[in-house]
Amino acid sequence: xxxxxxxxxxxxxxxxxxxxxxxxxxxxxxxxxxxxxx
Numbered sequence: 001x002x003x004x005x006x007x008x009x010x011x012x013x014x015x016x017x018x019x020x021x022x023x024x025x026x027x028x029x030x031x032x033x034x035x036x037x038x
Contacts, residue, residue, distance in 0.1 A: 010018075
């Protein structure tokens with residue numbers, strides 16, 4: 001969300017893509033922690 005005057009609030013698609021990105025990052029962190037224990 002850039003907060004520019006002409007832009008509206010983020011839509012459902014933007015929010016959904018952001019949530020997917022967060023899930024992917026969390027999975028990567030979990031994988032990194034698990035593989036670090038080797």
